[in-house]
Amino acid sequence: MEYKTYELTMLYDFFGELLTDTQREYFEYYYSDDLSLSEISELTGVSRQGVRGVLRRTEELLRGYEARTGVVRRFRELESRIDALRADAARLLELTDGEALKLAKRIYDGLDDLKG
Amino acid sequence: MEYKTYELTMLYDFFGELLTDTQREYFEYYYSDDLSLSEISELTGVSRQGVRGVLRRTEELLRGYEARTGVVRRFRELESRIDALRADAARLLELTDGEALKLAKRIYDGLDDLKG
Numbered sequence: 001m002e003y004k005t006y007e008l009t010m011l012y013d014f015f016g017e018l019l020t021d022t023q024r025e026y027f028e029y030y031y032s033d034d035l036s037l038s039e040i041s042e043l044t045g046v047s048r049q050g051v052r053g054v055l056r057r058t059e060e061l062l063r064g065y066e067a068r069t070g071v072v073r074r075f076r077e078l079e080s081r082i083d084a085l086r087a088d089a090a091r092l093l094e095l096t097d098g099e100a101l102k103l104a105k106r107i108y109d110g111l112d113d114l115k116g
Numbered sequence: 117m118e119y120k121t122y123e124l125t126m127l128y129d130f131f132g133e134l135l136t137d138t139q140r141e142y143f144e145y146y147y148s149d150d151l152s153l154s155e156i157s158e159l160t161g162v163s164r165q166g167v168r169g170v171l172r173r174t175e176e177l178l179r180g181y182e183a184r185t186g187v188v189r190r191f192r193e194l195e196s197r198i199d200a201l202r203a204d205a206a207r208l209l210e211l212t213d214g215e216a217l218k219l220a221k222r223i224y225d226g227l228d229d230l231k232g
Contacts, residue, residue, distance in 0.1 A: 088222050088226070096216055107201050
C-alpha cells in the first residue's frame with residue numbers, strides 16, 4: 001500500500017464517522033475496494049470529475065481533522081515508543097529464566113498487543 | 117476533580133480545536149478556570165441562561181465527537197493495558213539483577229511515560 005493510502009486509511013479509521021454518507025461511500029470505493037475514478041463514476045452515475053472532487057474534499061476534511069486534533073500523530077508516537085520498549089523486552093527474554101522469563105514474555109507479547 | 121469534569125477535560129483535549137472560539141472560551145472559563153455561570157455571565161455580558169446554553173451545546177458536541185470516533189475510549193483502553201504490563205514489570209524488578217534489572221527498570225519507567 002503506498003504511503004498516502006496508508007495515511008488516509010488511518011485518518012479514515014478515526015474520523016470516518018465525521019464524514020457524510022456519500023463521502024464515506026466514495027472513500028471506500030476508492031481506498032478500500034481499489035476502484036478507479038471511472039469505475040466509481042459508472043457505479044454512481046456521477047461524472048469522473050465529480051467523483052474526483054468528492055474524494056479531494058474528503059481527503060481535505062480528514063487532514064483537517066488530524067491537523068486540529070493530532071489523534072493519529074499521538075497514536076503513532078505511542079507506537080514508536082512501544083517498539084523501543086519491545087526491543088528491551090526482547091533482550092530481557094535472553095537474560096531471564098523461570099518466573100522472570102514468564103513475566104518478560106508476557107510484557108513482550110502485551111506490548112505488541114497494545115499496537116492492536 | 118469530579119468524574120464528569122475529568123471526562124469532559126479529556127474530550128476537550130482531543131476535540132477542543134473542532135469547537136468555535138466562543139465555545140472554547142466558555143468551556144475554559146467553566147472547566148479550567150472554575151468560574152461560576154454568574155461569573156462568566158458578568159465577564160461576557162451574556163445572560164446566565166445563555167452561558168449555560170453554550171456550555172450544554174459544547175458538552176453535546178464533545179460527546180458527539182467521541183461517540184463517532186471513540187478516540188478517548190481507545191486511549192483509555194490502552195492505558196488500562198499499560199497498567200497491567202506495568203504491574204508485571206514491577207514484579208520483574210524484584211526478580212532480576214544486573215543488566216536484566218536495568219532493562220526491567222527502563223521498561224517500567226517507559227510504560228509510565230507512555231501514558232504521558
